[in-house]
Amino acid sequence: MxxxxxxxxxxxxxxxxxxxxxxxxxxxxxxxxxxxxxxxxxxxxxxxxxxxxxxxxxxxxxxxxxxxxxxxxxxxxxxxxxxxxxxxxxxxxxxxxxxxxxxxxxxxxxxxxxxxxxxxxxxxxxxxxxxxxxxxxxxxxxxxxxxxxxxxxxxxxxxxxxxxxxxxxxxxxxxxxxxxxxxxxxxxxxxxxxxxxxxxxxxxxxxxxxxxxxxxxxxxxxxxxxxxxxxxxxxxFPMRETSAPIPHKFIGVAVIWNEAQQILIDKRHPEGLLGGLWEFPGGKVEAGETLAECIKREIQEELGIEIAVGDHLITIEHAYTHFRVTLNVYHCQHINGIPQPIECEEIRWVTLEEIESYPFPKANIQIIEALKTFVASQVS
Incomplete structure (x- = not known):
């Protein structure tokens, strides 16, 4: 006291x-x-x-x-x-x-x-x-x-x-x-x-x-x-509560390209964290999984399609209020199947130019910037 x-x-x-x-x-x-x-x-x-x-x-x-x-x-x-x-x-x-x-x-x-x-x-x-x-x-x-x-x-x-x-x-x-x-x-x-x-x-x-x-x-x-x-x-003062360790999640993220050089994005359900925003699909890496295995599984579960996981694009560290994430982002190629919004609100194929008109979370904006740099390097 x-x-x-x-x-x-x-x-x-x-x-x-x-x-x-x-x-x-x-x-x-x-x-x-x-x-x-x-x-x-x-x-x-x-x-x-x-x-x-x-x-x-x-x-x-x-x-x-x-x-x-x-x-x-x-x-x-x-x-x-x-x-x-x-x-x-x-x-x-x-x-x-x-x-x-x-x-x-x-x-x-x-x-x-x-x-x-x-x-x-x-x-x-x-x-x-x-x-x-x-x-x-x-x-x-x-x-x-x-x-x-x-x-x-x-x-x-x-x-x-x-x-x-x-x-x-x-x-x-x-x-x-x-x-x-x-x-x-x-x-x-x-x-x-x-x-x-x-x-x-x-x-x-x-x-x-x-x-x-x-x-x-x-x-x-x-x-x-x-x-x-x-x-x-x-x-x-003020006296502080004892805080628990902040969870850290490792996420595999797919930038999925089709033959028309369009990218697949999905819209989150309107409720919850980042609700209503568009994003690049992916999910949490499970125990014993490689990043490629995680991305393939998540895309099959979320969108019902088969993809090939290619080169690494970017790794992003991002902190939210109650947890941190590491986004491991990879280029992927659409192989088979018609994308379905199984675990999201909506899906769209868009060009890199069109993507600017969609609202994205902050971490995903870094992915878009990395994509622009990648495409520019391919042209030059």
Missing amino acids: VRRSNLDLTFSSVGSSSLPNFAVKSLQTTLLNWYDQQGRDLPWRNTRDPYAIWVSEIMLQQTQVKTVIPYYERWLQAFPTVSDLAQAELDRVLKVWQGLGYYARARNLHKAAQEITRNSNGIFPSNVEQVLALPGIGRTTAGGILSAAFNQPLPILDGNVKRVLARLIALEVPPAKALNLLWQLSETLLEPEHPRDFNQALMDLGATVCTPKNPECDRCPWTFQCQAYHLGQQSN
């Missing part, structure tokens, strides 16, 4: 909380003053359009601001309104999203836009219950949208905010074990007259000052109340 300093805050680890009114007011005032001077100028903060703010909130889930900005601007050019997004084909939606990762976010945006268009004529709802009923929107996202767009006094609790609050009270368990307490604290601290600015300030504090490593406490407006700071143990 961490020994606490003699501060105005008194909290139990996972139970109820109490915070004197003067402490709340001081925290609110100092944070808003800091935000007025230090807050980031971000494109979605220059609008009150709930649709544009919704898009930003979804894109910012598990993705850094600097990565999001060009995607956000490109998205709004492609789909400037809810109705434009609702009417778009999913393939186009995923193509615009391509490279941002966590593709369920794009699928949920598309599905939710269709619901909004169907139920409220394309007008984004201002009622929190209606917002929470939309696909892909939880309590933090709803609070972020409605506070930013309509200045509604709704709390948030994203990763940055959890870290700030855990350090503020020197939370003695990992945040995942104290979510009710952290929600209560976020709601208690929320400045009711300026919830838009307060929530944005809280996120900025975590993103730019109270960072996971080496927090810049000399720039923080809350050090006067921060338990972790006064204990000199900022790096020990």
Whole structure:
């Protein structure tokens, strides 16, 4: 148990909380003053359009601001309104999203836009219950949208905010074990007259000052109340869960050519990881299999055709949130059989030029680039 300093805050680890009114007011005032001077100028903060703010909130889930900005601007050019997004084909939606990762976010945006268009004529709802009923929107996202767009006094609790609050009270368990307490604290601290600015300030504090490593406490407006700071143990908070080793999968991937120099690609089912994206077929190497044996088996199981495995094209290392993959990619020749979408949504023969119009996962884009280099070398 961490020994606490003699501060105005008194909290139990996972139970109820109490915070004197003067402490709340001081925290609110100092944070808003800091935000007025230090807050980031971000494109979605220059609008009150709930649709544009919704898009930003979804894109910012598990993705850094600097990565999001060009995607956000490109998205709004492609789909400037809810109705434009609702009417778009999913393939186009995923193509615009391509490279941002966590593709369920794009699928949920598309599905939710269709619901909004169907139920409220394309007008984004201002009622929190209606917002929470939309696909892909939880309590933090709803609070972020409605506070930013309509200045509604709704709390948030994203990763940055959890870290700030855990350090503020020197939370003695990992945040995942104290979510009710952290929600209560976020709601208690929320400045009711300026919830838009307060929530944005809280996120900025975590993103730019109270960072996971080496927090810049000399720039923080809350050090006067921060338990972790006064204990000199900022790096020990938030406390972490014990994590299991990350699985590593070895995948055999086939670039299948036919006699017309077309390449076979397949579309994943719409649900699950990378749902709705196109890819080069293949699968996991089983125990005792060679890569060639794996690729032949997978293609027979997935597409019902016979292939000859040829030369190695490229090996790609790629990491997802909960596992890593090594993609071993080989040129293959179609030998016999008509391809069938046995374990996928759809299949197509395409030229290397045509392939650019299809949305692919990030790792598969590297395969396409390797193919371009290979074809160019054959011509020269």
